[in-house]
Amino acid sequence: MSNEELTVPSALTAGQMPLRARWDAQFALAVLAAVLTTALTAVSFWPSFEALHDLATAHRLHGERAWAWPATVDAFIAIGELLILRASLAHRVDWAAITLTAVGSLGSIALNVAGVGVSHDPLDYVTAAVPPVAALLAFGVLMRQVHDFLVSRQPVVTTPLMPVIAPGPAVQESLESVAPEPVEETVHTPVDEPEVTEEPEPVTEPEQPSGEPTQRERMDLVVRRLYDDLGNRRPGTRHIRQALADAELPNSDGTCREARKRVETAEPHLRDLPDALAA
Structure with a gap:
């Protein structure tokens, strides 16, 4: 995964004081x-x-x-x-x-x-x-x-995102050869019996190309970078919603809280950081 893919959009910091200047003032x-x-x-x-x-x-x-x-x-x-x-x-x-x-x-x-x-x-x-x-x-x-x-002053350890890589052709063929063949059964259906249709499967997020982060991974990355941009402080819902909106990602209150929960589950020490004041 390239460094450009892991860069938060520049709109996130538009109109705000540079991070270095804010840190010096604090x-x-x-x-x-x-x-x-x-x-x-x-x-x-x-x-x-x-x-x-x-x-x-x-x-x-x-x-x-x-x-x-x-x-x-x-x-x-x-x-x-x-x-x-x-x-x-x-x-x-x-x-x-x-x-x-x-x-x-x-x-x-x-x-x-x-x-x-x-x-x-x-x-x-x-x-x-x-x-x-x-x-x-x-x-x-x-x-x-x-x-x-x-x-x-405590060091912050970040967990790199692990992209999901689809199996290659050789691995796919090996899995298909191991899978048991389906057993065909003859079903006698009356002529006047109505046709039964299967329930549609739930809609899931479309698959991303190999090496590309999913929408959820992009949201977690934006939220995780907020902890560093706020000077090792815990962002509030307002911070997260603004950052996700700038990145053109879903940004409802429930989505913001779920994204922060996923990030803090992966890195429990982030829960102990002091809360950032709402802007």
């Missing part, structure tokens, strides 16, 4: 988001550490011990989030990591609020609770970005 935005999230995580942990340090100082811990004590609470958040990330990459749920993160987060929030003491202004308690909550959310977002980056 990478720049991902780096900026990671930097800002890292800064937000550090800033969120800082007031939480300060509040827990003041609480430790007020209860007989001083100097280095007062600064080390907050780590016994807030470090559970970081450890639990990292274990959750590891479990997510392994496609499983780690309830111990979730419990660890929850205990660390609730403990940090409770201790920050308890450090306020007795106050008649509710905003004092809100101010004390915001840093540990922000630290939990910011670190969770950062781990999500790390997860997406690691998933996008």
Whole structure:
């Protein structure tokens, strides 16, 4: 099968940003988001550490011990989030990591609020609770970005299409010689009996010349290439319908879903890719 037959029609990318430019823009935005999230995580942990340090100082811990004590609470958040990330990459749920993160987060929030003491202004308690909550959310977002980056770096293995080749004349003659000859039977039919006609066979897709992909194979190829064009993301029905329409192929919603199902059945790892946003 030639390379021209495996090329998606140029109309698929008409009017769209080139793939290289889109990838560069996505990478720049991902780096900026990671930097800002890292800064937000550090800033969120800082007031939480300060509040827990003041609480430790007020209860007989001083100097280095007062600064080390907050780590016994807030470090559970970081450890639990990292274990959750590891479990997510392994496609499983780690309830111990979730419990660890929850205990660390609730403990940090409770201790920050308890450090306020007795106050008649509710905003004092809100101010004390915001840093540990922000630290939990910011670190969770950062781990999500790390997860997406690691998933996008996994190698994608494609399965080449196997064209159906009709058997040659020699093979056909060999099969005909092996097939048993039909046994002729004499059937006496009354003259006045009406002629019985056979039911028509279901209409199937016409056979393609040797080496040419069928219509279904062309549809699967167009859908499979969408995963690469979208930056290793799972295309939605709208993406598939537009791509099939550009390739002048059937593009109903049911056809789009069936084509994506066939592609992901052949390559199960594609189901785990993050979904692409509908255009």
